[in-house]
Each structure stands twice: as C-alpha cells, then as structure tokens.
Amino acid sequence: MRRVKPIHILFILLIFIASIIWTYSSLKSPVLVVSYAVDAALLLLIIYLLVGRTGKEKVKINHDNYKDYITEGSVDKNNRLNINIFSLEDLVKLAIDAGKRVIHDPKLGHYYVFMEEVAYVHDPAYVDQVLDNKQQVGKILLDKGIIRTEQLDTGLYYQKKIGIRLGDSLTALGFIDDTVLYSTIASQYKLPYYELDADMEIADTSWLGIMNVNMARALQALPLGKRTDGRLVIACGETAMAGIEKALKEMFGEEIYIVAAKPSRIYELLEHIEVKERNLKNAGSFQELLNARKLEPYERLSADEGEQFVSTYLKGRLDIPLFMKASGLVSPNILTSVPDPEGMLGYLNSKNYINGEMTNLVLALSRIVKRQDLRLKQDKVMPSILDLLKEAYYINSDTTEWVLTENLIKKKPIAELLEENFLVSKQTIGNAELVLDIFKKLANKSVIF
Incomplete structure (x- = not known):
C-alpha cells in the first residue's frame, strides 16, 4: 500500500472536521450541495491516498x-x-x-x-501491455449478450477508478464469473478453452523430467497428457505472453496442442502435484447428478409452466427461471427468493448455489436458443454437445470438425473422443450433458429424446 505521511493524515482530518461543521451549519442553506460535494471529494482523496498505487x-x-x-x-x-x-x-x-x-x-x-x-x-511494461490488449473482452461480452451496456459502463468506471483490469472489474462486480471471462479471452485468441477441475488427477507426470513445477508455474503451463494422435496437450494461463509457445515446443517438441485455462486453476493443480495430492475425488459427474434426481425435469413444473417453457422456447428465448426450477439443482425456496429473475444465474453463482461452469453452459444454451431456426425447433432438432461446448468457448470450429471426422472414422462416441484427447474435461462433458438432458426433456416433455 502507498505510504501516507503524517502531514497527509493531519491535512485530511482538518478538512474533514471543517467539512462536518460546514455541513451542519448549511442544512438549511443553498450551499448544502457544495458541502456534500466537498465531503464526496474528501472521501475520494482518502481512498486515493490509502489505496491508490501507481504502476511505478x-x-x-x-x-x-x-x-x-x-x-x-x-x-x-x-x-x-x-x-x-x-x-x-x-x-x-x-x-x-x-x-x-x-x-x-x-x-x-x-x-x-x-x-x-x-x-x-x-518486463513489467510488457505485462501491462498484454493485459491492456485483453480489454477487447468487454466488447465481445457485450456483443454476445453476456453483459448489458450499463454493466460494461460500470465495469469501465471502476476499472479506471481502482486501476484494475476490466475483466477483474466485471468479475468483482458480479456481472460475470471467471469461467465466462477466461473462455471469452480464449476465443479472442482463437484458442479452445479447457475447464480444469481443481480435484482432477494428472495421471501422467512424466513431463516433470523435462520441466519442473517452478518452471511450469513461471510459464503458467500444465501438461495434461497425450491425445490419441500423439500430440501433448498443454493448458496455458497466459497464452498471449511472447515466447511461451516457442519455449514449450523447444522442451517438448513441435507436436504440442495448446489450450487456454484459468491461471489460478493451473497453480492449484501444480500445487497438488508438488505435494503429491493427486487422488482427490472428481465430483459432480453427469451420472452422479442423474442418480441424485428423483424427478424428471418436466415433473418439477406445473402443466402451465411446462407450456410456458415450450412457448417461450419456440419464440426464441430460454426461460432460465423455469429451466433452473426444472433442473432440481437449486431448492425452489432459494429460486423464489432471487431478487431479479433476469439476473438469476449471476445471483445463484455469486451465492455459490451453482458453479461458474454451469452458469456459462446455461448462458451458452440461451444464445443457441435465440439463434435457432423456428422450423428446427418445431421438428424437435436439439443442439448437440458440440454445439453447446463451441458456444460456451470450450472448443472452436476446427476442433468441432476434427471430432466429427474422428467420430465417422473410428465410430467412437463424441464424448469419449473429447475426453481421451484432452479437448474437454470429464466434468465439463458431464455438466454439458446434464444441461442438454434437462433442456431436451423440457422441450420434448418426454423421457425419451
């Protein structure tokens, strides 16, 4: 923190006391507005002196x-x-x-x-430059309908006042969560996004003979394993930093495949590897969630609510409050207490009732529904898991084409291809399948889809 000199503190106290006296004496005076303005300016000065910090x-x-x-x-x-x-x-x-x-x-x-x-x-200046280049993420979030104009304006205001990155500002304000942020940044650099699970086990750590944990931390890189084609998949936290990809190719050879991931999650997993705590349970799988559900999604809605959901869907909008009620992931009592139904996902995520990945996937589904042709909806053509993962920025068009080709050649299930080639984590696949399962059963009002 900035060092505050005693003269600064004395000066602030004197002005503050004078301001209180002035405010008290001007309660019925035209100068009341000016008095309050001085108070506000003083508050900003205190915050600046105590918290403000220049780059140097x-x-x-x-x-x-x-x-x-x-x-x-x-x-x-x-x-x-x-x-x-x-x-x-x-x-x-x-x-x-x-x-x-x-x-x-x-x-x-x-x-x-x-x-x-x-x-x-x-190079501190270069790091700042890389971070500044990510500010385009605000425009992408706005264009995709993930945030509203007033939310972006608020994020930009606090970014300038407090001196933090726009993405961090939007996250701190609760407008987006870090999964949405980093998957969007990945799309900006045309990279697939990989949601690392803090409890996942990195089974193959033979790469430690080439790159130790501290080197991996410095590069913000975590090798995940080899795909079926032999390419080593490496999750990177700062893919925009010059020299990172080249350094990894120098160490592991040209045949590597880079995916973007949250830097914080990479650090967590490297810590687990360092202390040999890699045997934690991978919770939240699709099958566990399905087994825990005692009712089908449509059974949690009344007949009128079911009709409303389908009608809204045909009109090009996902009714998120009804979707969440039908999912059974959150107690109905909690859902009814949400202050703003339009911002339900953000509220539930901020209160830890659902995680960031579930928020990201449901938002991606809502964008798919908005774009989907009415005839496809009437013919009950549902989005695929590849459609959902691509819309949520986990994979890109090239990855989608590759998986579809491999699916035709090898006749392997798409989910299996995604997992064994480290394109998408097991937990992400499970969450995506869960979202699609809920949606398909609601849209079709049938157990079989």
Missing part, C-alpha cells in the same frame, strides 16, 4: 520484496531465445531452482535469468 510504485514494491535475489547490471541477450515471465515472483523461483541470480537492468527496467541459450525475462 508496484514495480518498486515488487523489486524491494525480492532484492536479496537481484543483482543490478546490464545484459547482452543476443542470439538467445527470449521467454517472457508473467511475474517477478515466478522469475525469482526459477532463479533459485537453477542456482542463479536475477539480473536487473535499471535502464530498461527488465529482469533476467539466463540458462544456456534461453533468457527468461520479466
């Missing part, structure tokens, strides 16, 4: 935290492969592992760790 100050604080591992000097990085590292902390851990020092070039403001023909670089 952040860099200085980071530098001071790790100064024992840093040596000042100029560097020559000619003919080396440059790999950009997201944080100074990760670069320091990398240096400790290799028994080296971090070199800081004060003229450039860059930090380096040299290993053979590779230069690992942390």
